[in-house]
Amino acid sequence: MQSVELNNGVEMPLVGLGTFKVKGYQVVYQTLDAALGHGYRSFDTASVYGNETDIGTALKELLPKHGLSRGDIFVTSKLAPADHGADARAGCLRSLAAVDCGYLDLYLVHWPGRQGWKSEDPRNPASRRQSWEAMEALYRDGKFRAIGVSNYTAGHLRALLAHCQVRPAVLQVECHPHLVQSELLAFCSESGVHLQAYSSLGTGRLLTEPKVKGLAERLGRTPAQVLLRWAVQQGIGVIPKSTHPERIALNARLFDFHLGDEDMELLSGLHSDTRYCWDPRPVA
Template sequence: MQSVTLNNGVQMPQVGLGTFRIIGYNTIYSTLDAALRCGYRSFDTAAVYGNEADIGQALKELLPRHGLTRQDIFLTSKLAPRDHGEDAERAALHSLHALDCDYLDLYLIHWPGKQGWKSDDPRNPECRRQSWVALEKLNKAGSLRTIGVSNYTEGHLKELLGNCQVRPAVLQVEYHPELAQRDLLRFCQMAGVQLQAYTSLGSGQLVDRKEVRAVAAKCGRQPSQVLLRWALQQGIGVIPKSTHPERIMENFCLFDFELSPQEIEELDTLNCDKRYCWDPSGVA
């Protein structure tokens, strides 16, 4: 496993396991067991996923069985949009309790707007500010080793960078060949913010694109591996999700091959600003 050094000196694995829509203790246990066996050491969840408690319990059982301790893994969770603002500190502490941890390695603001408000609600910027102040407090107390944001646009990120005491270390966004947000990537690189991609496989649709399959055939790899490697070679972290042991392994075996410049260009031609998830650009 290769890692990146975040702007606070913390090491974050470049590949993590996403857990969106992985529900039920038995499923979570078997998924984490397979991932730990493959070598995964980073796990991404969120309050809105509804699986924090099951993940915490599964890790308590699995880590010693794999000869690991809490310090050997990198655990991420996120603030639910409903808890933006005054409830942010309470919500973060609830996630810590649910995951049965003394600290989280990374905690993100999941969305730039508050649930129940319109996207253009003028109260959103102040709500974001309150949430970040709460995260800064818990970061300084050691409960959150690293803090960052998810689904922020460049504008949201500039706003935060202009007013924070603790700089965000990570921005997690949708990023894949059909949504190559290069301007945002360049801004993050200049600002010292690590970009981490979700929906790298286009909700499973990109693996069937003929352009992706053609590159995969040249490399002798799976389409999913090609898509994930495309991001890694740009310095972007990835958190692919699967509950199938063979796919969990495939998604982890990304460091023993490289895409050629020509193959990267072939994938770049797919860029059409297509989103498979939500669009934060309209959030005030």
Template sequence: MSVNGHVKGHKRLSNPNRLWGPEEVYRAVDAALAAGYRAFDSAAVYRNEVDLGRALKELLPKYNLKREDVFITSKLGPKDQGDKAMEGALHSLSQLDLGYIDLYLIHWPGTQGLAVNDKRNPGNRAQTWATLEELHARGKLRAIGVSNYTPAHMKELIQSCKVRPALLQVEFHPRLCQTELRSVCEEYGVCFQAYSSLGKGELVTDPLVMELATNSERTPAQVLLRWAVQQGVPVLPKSSNPDRIKDNARLFDFTLTETDMERLSALDCGQKYCWDPSEVV
């Protein structure tokens, strides 16, 4: 199955942040597999690739699943941009220890230790992408993509790459609709994937979101996730709570009305709750 088909067609769990320990990762993965999740998102900077890999190797047999039944995404850390990219990617492969990575992303367009306006950033991105292309050709990275890229970063990459990015993962929610970025992805056939769909929790108390949740007898989180999914945007819900993991998967048995969708989209104000890559040259 293609990356686009896999991320849109399967329940996904955004892997726990780096503060989670092995036991919590194990419990979250167990609950996710039980709820039907088959895709998991991690990153070098989360510092839990080892824990995710170990949990999956122990738990897949419990659910009569094999390695090829799950889809693993991880990301290269900003410190490994440029000439350290090969070492960083191979380290992720070793940490996960699952044979290959289904989707590997450049986590950030800049390089750790360089100023956002440092003119070495574009060259480092290009060198990093060439490294990922090499590992993709060797079958170690089944698909490659990027995260936190702007329209300018995307166009720069598309113009120079041999292998087009399969996916772009960015912050996306009603207060940050990313219209231009989605248009660029559509033009070049890149899957657009959302993270931070709840705006770091800020949006679950938005009056409109709460109103729609009450009207539809759903949670505010489900309304926000459904808003993205209903537009064809795959999401990355993150939780260690088994009940919330189940709730976050229940997005396909209700719909928002066209008016509801329009009202939510009207909240767009360009608000970023995570990182702002727009200043990275």
């Protein structure tokens, strides 16, 4: 499993396991057990996923089984939109207590706006700044090895870079061949921020895209592997989610094949500026 060095020197695996909608302790345990067995060392959760405690408990049981220790894995969680601003420190501490693994390797602001406020609410920028300052304090205390943001636009990120004392290490956004994010990737590269993709399969819609299927058949790979490889070949991290052991295994096999220039161009040429998840652009 290949890794990327973040802007503070922390190493993060390029491929992690997403856990959105992975609920119930038995399901969490079986999913993480399969993932660890197939070489995953990075796990992505969030306060709003409602599974932080189950993930932390399962990892405590599973690490000895797989001959691993806490330092061998990378755990990411995120600040709930309801905890933006004055409630940020308390929200961060709840995540730390829920996962209960001593520290979190990466902690992200999940959304640029506060829950319950309209997107255009003029209080959002100050709320984001207050959240970031709370996260910076916990980073300095060693509770977070790295901090970053999720669903930020280039404008949100530019504003953060103008005032932060600790630079964001990661920006996690929706990214796939229907939403190539080339300008955002270029801005992140210039700013030393690692771009990590979620919904790399277009919430499943890209799996049946004829050009993706045709390329996968020619290469003897699954459509999911082709889509994930398109990202990691650009240096973009991915966090595919599955609870099926066979798919978990296949989604990790991304480093034993290469997409040619024409293959990459074919996939990037599918760009239609289509978002299948959330659109942060209206958030002030």
